[in-house]
Amino acid sequence: MGESFDRGSPYGLHRVLDPPGVLPQRARRLDPDPRPYADEVVVDVERLNLDAASYRQLRDEHGSGAAVRAAVLAIVAARGKMQNPVTGSGGMLLGAVRAVGPDSPLGLRVGDRIASLVSLTLTPLRITDALAEWDGESEQVPCRGTAVLFGRSIAAVLPADLPEPLALSVLDVCGAPTLTDRVVREAGPGASVCVLGGGGKSGSLSLAAARRAGATRVVALVPTGAEAAAVRSAGLADEVVVADARDPVAVAAAVGAPVAVTVVCVDVPGCEHGAIMATADGGTVVFFSMATSFADAALGAEGLAKDVRMLIGNGYVPGHAEFAIDLLRAEPGVRALISGRERQTLRP
Amino acid sequence: MGESFDRGSPYGLHRVLDPPGVLPQRARRLDPDPRPYADEVVVDVERLNLDAASYRQLRDEHGSGAAVRAAVLAIVAARGKMQNPVTGSGGMLLGAVRAVGPDSPLGLRVGDRIASLVSLTLTPLRITDALAEWDGESEQVPCRGTAVLFGRSIAAVLPADLPEPLALSVLDVCGAPTLTDRVVREAGPGASVCVLGGGGKSGSLSLAAARRAGATRVVALVPTGAEAAAVRSAGLADEVVVADARDPVAVAAAVGAPVAVTVVCVDVPGCEHGAIMATADGGTVVFFSMATSFADAALGAEGLAKDVRMLIGNGYVPGHAEFAIDLLRAEPGVRALISGRERQTLRP
Numbered sequence: 001m002g003e004s005f006d007r008g009s010p011y012g013l014h015r016v017l018d019p020p021g022v023l024p025q026r027a028r029r030l031d032p033d034p035r036p037y038a039d040e041v042v043v044d045v046e047r048l049n050l051d052a053a054s055y056r057q058l059r060d061e062h063g064s065g066a067a068v069r070a071a072v073l074a075i076v077a078a079r080g081k082m083q084n085p086v087t088g089s090g091g092m093l094l095g096a097v098r099a100v101g102p103d104s105p106l107g108l109r110v111g112d113r114i115a116s117l118v119s120l121t122l123t124p125l126r127i128t129d130a131l132a133e134w135d136g137e138s139e140q141v142p143c144r145g146t147a148v149l150f151g152r153s154i155a156a157v158l159p160a161d162l163p164e165p166l167a168l169s170v171l172d173v174c175g176a177p178t179l180t181d182r183v184v185r186e187a188g189p190g191a192s193v194c195v196l197g198g199g200g201k202s203g204s205l206s207l208a209a210a211r212r213a214g215a216t217r218v219v220a221l222v223p224t225g226a227e228a229a230a231v232r233s234a235g236l237a238d239e240v241v242v243a244d245a246r247d248p249v250a251v252a253a254a255v256g257a258p259v260a261v262t263v264v265c266v267d268v269p270g271c272e273h274g275a276i277m278a279t280a281d282g283g284t285v286v287f288f289s290m291a292t293s294f295a296d297a298a299l300g301a302e303g304l305a306k307d308v309r310m311l312i313g314n315g316y317v318p319g320h321a322e323f324a325i326d327l328l329r330a331e332p333g334v335r336a337l338i339s340g341r342e343r344q345t346l347r348p
Numbered sequence: 349m350g351e352s353f354d355r356g357s358p359y360g361l362h363r364v365l366d367p368p369g370v371l372p373q374r375a376r377r378l379d380p381d382p383r384p385y386a387d388e389v390v391v392d393v394e395r396l397n398l399d400a401a402s403y404r405q406l407r408d409e410h411g412s413g414a415a416v417r418a419a420v421l422a423i424v425a426a427r428g429k430m431q432n433p434v435t436g437s438g439g440m441l442l443g444a445v446r447a448v449g450p451d452s453p454l455g456l457r458v459g460d461r462i463a464s465l466v467s468l469t470l471t472p473l474r475i476t477d478a479l480a481e482w483d484g485e486s487e488q489v490p491c492r493g494t495a496v497l498f499g500r501s502i503a504a505v506l507p508a509d510l511p512e513p514l515a516l517s518v519l520d521v522c523g524a525p526t527l528t529d530r531v532v533r534e535a536g537p538g539a540s541v542c543v544l545g546g547g548g549k550s551g552s553l554s555l556a557a558a559r560r561a562g563a564t565r566v567v568a569l570v571p572t573g574a575e576a577a578a579v580r581s582a583g584l585a586d587e588v589v590v591a592d593a594r595d596p597v598a599v600a601a602a603v604g605a606p607v608a609v610t611v612v613c614v615d616v617p618g619c620e621h622g623a624i625m626a627t628a629d630g631g632t633v634v635f636f637s638m639a640t641s642f643a644d645a646a647l648g649a650e651g652l653a654k655d656v657r658m659l660i661g662n663g664y665v666p667g668h669a670e671f672a673i674d675l676l677r678a679e680p681g682v683r684a685l686i687s688g689r690e691r692q693t694l695r696p
Contacts, residue, residue: 119651152652249371290643302664303470304371305466309659311659312649314649316653
């Protein structure tokens with residue numbers, strides 16, 4: 001392609017083949033040509049991490065590992081991206097930067113080892129090794145091929161000083177602590193904060209972020225005594241309380257005096273009302289759980305006549321990858337909790 | 349009941365009979381006893397306005413008006429509230445204050461004619477006239493009986509100077525302009541604002557609220573030329589643009605320079621990405637539409653690497669009823685648009 005670069009859309013609209021005009025995430029088919037437009041980055045792919053829901057569906061539908069592998073190859077060949085047509089979900093990828101367009105704003109250099117922090121559902125992808133090294137038996141897919149990052153995409157350079165699985169665990173949820181930091185600082189010095197699901201990945205990072213941002217009362221709410229013990233020994237909260245986050249009356253009783261900021265990191269439905277009741281009038285609830293129901297939150301606050309600000313947890317906050325990795329490096333308690341979760345699942 | 353009052357929960361937990369411990373909205377059965385607890389208000393009901401989705405379901409299931417009437421009576425007798433067991437929705441009520449507990453914080457007096465601004469799904473209700481004046485043919489239900497408002501409930505005194513249907517239309521969506529006012533003031537003087545669905549009830553009120561709050565560029569986005577003409581002649585926006593709010597590329601093109609605040613009042617699914625794209629980095633999107641998908645908003649902002657604050661539109665903001673009624677009184681354009689919508693539906 002020589003020295004000239006085509007100009008594209010920072011949202012990747014120029015990569016959408018079918019139907020034209022939609023955003024890449026909604027497209028049936030993308031153009032995965034591995035030549036970068038002026039603001040793009042092309043990546044040599046090393047691994048795909050399929051979304052857990054997507055892998056489960058493929059497994060249920062196709063049975064054997066070999067059949068799952070064939071299904072993934074067929075999807076990527078047909079769509080130019082790995083988006084499960086049933087679940088709609090994708091995953092993320094790891095790789096090394098192969099080419100950088102002259103106008104790319106991502107700050108990456110050729111050779112950088114990166115994780116993409118935008119979904120595979122919008123990432124142009126071409127597979128060149130027929131997934132020969134993958135047996136189809138796990139959502140971790142060794143893969144050779146190329147992927148494209150747009151001007152508006154997000155990627156994180158993998159830190160050299162941390163085990164790769166640990167870094168990926170943290171990068172996967174890095175928006176939560178970063179937005180928690182912002183909201184707690186906005187609430188002012190000495191704010192009180194409660195994290196529902198404080199024992200999980202995003203929860204433990206959010207606890208650490210809240211304390212760093214100046215919160216003076218940090219409450220972790222967890223579902224079991226075992227998880228409470230783990231959070232206590234990690235030293236991330238001033239108070240650790242046990243309650244079912246789906247029971248609003250129990251949540252309010254466990255938290256006691258309502259807090260200025262409640263962060264919801266419990267990935268089960270039905271936690272909206274408890275979060276609202278735990279929060280003081282004039283306070284803020286940040287919903288990170290993808291199991292959050294918009295209607296239950298909106299009608300719940302109205303039904304309780306509760307003047308709380310309710311934020312949809314945006315997975316993108318500038319600087320989020322660096323912020324979360326820094327927390328992991330600086331807070332032994334976070335690292336202990338997250339490493340512990342990799343070894344055993346504390347919640348059902 | 350003499351001079352003594354029992355103390356209850358401001359959330360009405362003391363009225364929950366089955367299952368104990370849940371909030372009234374989630375309860376199968378409430379206690380509708382018309383004797384007020386210390387912080388309660390009891391209302392002589394004049395009319396129920398059933399939620400449109402609920403009425404449609406009852407009509408589909410039961411057929412004749414008489415059968416629908418019997419079904420509503422059976423639900424209220426069994427549950428102590430009017431909550432459709434299929435749709436889960438309720439509606440609102442009109443009535444006159446019959447008794448006020450000594451600790452009620454609602455500021456109501458015996459005889460006040462009020463509309464309840466909390467859902468019927470959490471309001472203890474007893475019907476005493478067997479709905480004899482209702483033919484079951486409309487969601488407007490003339491009704492004699494009693495209802496209970498909790499300490500944390502919300503009710504608005506009906507303004508004497510406005511037609512009742514017009515006042516009710518506005519009270520139904522009064523949270524939208526009030527929260528818009530707050531968000532636009534937070535954004536600072538001279539903010540730019542776009543209202544998706546600016547021709548509707550909540551949309552036109554939000555346009556007027558944005559301008560009053562100091563916005564200097566107010567954009568209304570509407571779906572049709574006819575609606576655009578109506579909004580233009582009402583004079584509520586600086587710019588009126590026509591686009592399908594579900595088409596993010598079209599929305600971004602129609603709005604032009606991204607705005608500081610986008611307010612979503614379009615009650616159809618799929619408007620999240622357009623709202624995000626129309627908003628400047630660092631700006632705010634307020635989602636009032638109950639058709640909003642939490643996941644589409646969260647993943648959309650992440651996929652677009654857009655640092656926008658996304659608010660779940662809380663239907664309760666202190667002073668919202670007075671604020672919205674004041675807007676209606678002060679802005680002839682709002683009144684013209686809303687009255688016009690009662691006569692004809694501009695959107696399909």
